[in-house]
Amino acid sequence: xxxxxxxxxxxxxxxxxxxxxxxxxxxxxxxxxxxxxxxxxxxxxxxxxxxxxxxxxxxxxxxxxxxxxxxxxxxxxxxxxxxxxxxxxxxxxxxxxxxxxxxxxxxxxxxxxxxxxxxxxxxxxxxxxxxxxxxxxxxxxxxxxxxxxxxxxxxxxxxxxxxxxxxxxxxxxxxxxxxxxxxxxxxxxxxxxxxxxx
Numbered sequence: 001x002x003x004x005x006x007x008x009x010x011x012x013x014x015x016x017x018x019x020x021x022x023x024x025x026x027x028x029x030x031x032x033x034x035x036x037x038x039x040x041x042x043x044x045x046x047x048x049x050x051x052x053x054x055x056x057x058x059x060x061x062x063x064x065x066x067x068x069x070x071x072x073x074x075x076x077x078x079x080x081x082x083x084x085x086x087x088x089x090x091x092x093x094x095x096x097x098x099x100x101x102x103x104x105x106x107x108x109x110x111x112x113x114x115x116x117x118x119x120x121x122x123x124x125x126x127x128x129x130x131x132x133x134x135x136x137x138x139x140x141x142x143x144x145x146x147x148x149x150x151x152x153x154x155x156x157x158x159x160x161x162x163x164x165x166x167x168x169x170x171x172x173x174x175x176x177x178x179x180x181x182x183x184x185x186x187x188x189x190x191x192x193x194x195x196x197x198x
Contacts, residue, residue: 111186
């Protein structure tokens with residue numbers, strides 16, 4: 001364990017600044033502080049001047065080593081500016097109907113003969129959401145769209161379930177698709193959101 005230092009009292013500071021027993025006058029703490037500040041400032045200026053002289057010398061050497069070919073090559077980079085990549089509207093809008101057909105094929109293939117199991121359904125829902133998302137991305141290539149997939153699995157019983165979601169988006173570019181699957185044991189609600197990235 002480290003020893004904690006006690007805060008220095010005014011008497012201790014005065015004792016350090018005095019020269020008791022040396023035969024000289026005691027030093028004033030305020031004068032010492034001012035002298036130290038002036039000394040630091042002189043040292044800083046001297047170091048800055050040295051650094052400035054060295055940097056000038058190095059920059060002069062570097063300027064001499066640059067030849068005319070490299071200057072011409074650098075200038076050619078600025079002749080062709082980068083195209084603006086900001087697009088407020090998509091070139092091809094997302095088709096919710098095509099996405100729904102892909103979702104239907106994937107969900108029916110995976111859940112055709114599936115039985116409801118409360119312990120395994122959370123992992124199955126995540127896996128199904130990933131499969132649908134990747135299938136839509138791979139089969140329907142829409143540039144600059146972010147795809148989000150949401151899947152709910154539940155047992156078929158004599159009860160109702162209400163799922164809702166809210167989001168902020170641009171109605172002209174962003175859209176969603178949904179598909180509801182049901183067999184003798186379980187139901188699956190799959191919702192896919194397509195959000196355009198400008």
